[in-house]
Amino acid sequence: MKWFLNLKTSAKLISAFLLVSLILAGVGIYALQNLSVINDNSKEMYNNNLISVRDLSAVQINYEKLKVRLRDLAIAPAKAEKDAIAKEIPVLRQEMADIHTEIQP
Secondary structure, eight states: OHHHHHSOHHHHHHHHHHHHHHHHHHHHHHHHHHHHHHHHHHHHHIIIIIHHHHHHHHHHHHHHHHHHHHHHHHHOOSHHHHHHHHHHHHHHHHHHHHHHHHHOO
């Protein structure tokens, strides 16, 4: 340890800064590796969770449209309007069924 005390102050400062920079480089490399793991996990979360939420949202929207069509069917005064609305209902039900089968594993 006496050899370290015998060094000049400039050599001590340079060696201390080199040691700090090596530690900082190690921490930076470790952080970059962990960022790639986080990126992979976020992609997996998007593919496994958020896409199915979007599909479920589409089913919910179609369900609300179906409820509105049924309400309109009940209050429509003319037979022509009722027939037009009745033609839309099976299409909405089929869209809901298609999305539902896509979601099922």
